[in-house]
Amino acid sequence: MLYFTRWKTVLIWLAVLAGVFFAIPNVLPVSFLARIPAWIPHKQMTLGLDLQGGSHILLQLDHKDLIHDRMNATRDDIRTKLRNARIGYTGLVASGKSIQVRITDPKQLDAARKALESLTQPIASGLFGGGSVQETAESEPGNNVLRYTLTDEGINYRISSAITKSIEVVSRRVNELGTTEPIIQRQGTDRILVQVPGLQDPDRLKEILGKTAKLTFQMVDQSGS
Structure with missing residues (x-):
C-alpha cells in the first residue's frame, strides 16, 4: 500500500x-x-477553435497578381528612366516575366543601359542568410534590344514580403472583431492561416478581410482536404 x-x-x-x-x-x-x-x-x-467553435479561413497569395504588379511597376520604371535620360525607344512590351525595349539610336544603347542599371542592382532582403536579392536580370537579344526578366529569387522575396505585410494587415482587421486571441500565422511559403475562436459568422470574417486595402489573396477551398 x-x-x-x-x-x-x-x-x-x-x-x-x-x-x-x-x-x-x-x-x-x-x-x-x-x-x-x-x-x-x-x-x-481561452478555448481553441476545436473546443468552442469559430471561424477558420486559409488565405493564399495570388502569384499571378503579384507578378503582374511587378511587371507593370518595372515597365513604368523603364519608361520613366529612359524619358528622363532623353533616350528614344520603341517596342516597350511585356511577355511572361520579361520586359524588353528597343533603343531607337544604337549610339544611345550604352546610355540606356546606364540609365536602367538600377533595375538590376541587388537589394537587401533580410532573407536567404541576410544577404541581397537581384530582382531583375538584364540580357541583350540583339538589334538594340534590352531585356529585363524577373528572377525567381526576386519573386520569392516579393512573396515573402507580401506575406509578412499581409499578416500585419490581417491582424489589424481581425482585432476589429474584438475576439480573444485569434490565431494568424504563416502556413508554407504563400499562405496565411486565420482562426478566430468564438466567431460563428465566417461571412463576417470574410467581409473584414476583404475590405478597403488591396490584399492579393484568394480563399482556399479545403472541402476536398
Whole structure:
C-alpha cells in the first residue's frame, strides 16, 4: 500500500486546492466574475477553435497578381528612366516575366543601359542568410534590344514580403472583431492561416478581410482536404 508522510499529504492537498482555486473562473459566467473581489483569479482559459467553435479561413497569395504588379511597376520604371535620360525607344512590351525595349539610336544603347542599371542592382532582403536579392536580370537579344526578366529569387522575396505585410494587415482587421486571441500565422511559403475562436459568422470574417486595402489573396477551398 502506498504511504505518504503527513507533510507530503498536506502538500498534495494544497496543490490540489490551488489548482481548483485558479481553475474555478473557467466554470463561472463572466457576469459573476465581474462582481467578485479583485484578489480572486478572474482570467479564464481561452478555448481553441476545436473546443468552442469559430471561424477558420486559409488565405493564399495570388502569384499571378503579384507578378503582374511587378511587371507593370518595372515597365513604368523603364519608361520613366529612359524619358528622363532623353533616350528614344520603341517596342516597350511585356511577355511572361520579361520586359524588353528597343533603343531607337544604337549610339544611345550604352546610355540606356546606364540609365536602367538600377533595375538590376541587388537589394537587401533580410532573407536567404541576410544577404541581397537581384530582382531583375538584364540580357541583350540583339538589334538594340534590352531585356529585363524577373528572377525567381526576386519573386520569392516579393512573396515573402507580401506575406509578412499581409499578416500585419490581417491582424489589424481581425482585432476589429474584438475576439480573444485569434490565431494568424504563416502556413508554407504563400499562405496565411486565420482562426478566430468564438466567431460563428465566417461571412463576417470574410467581409473584414476583404475590405478597403488591396490584399492579393484568394480563399482556399479545403472541402476536398
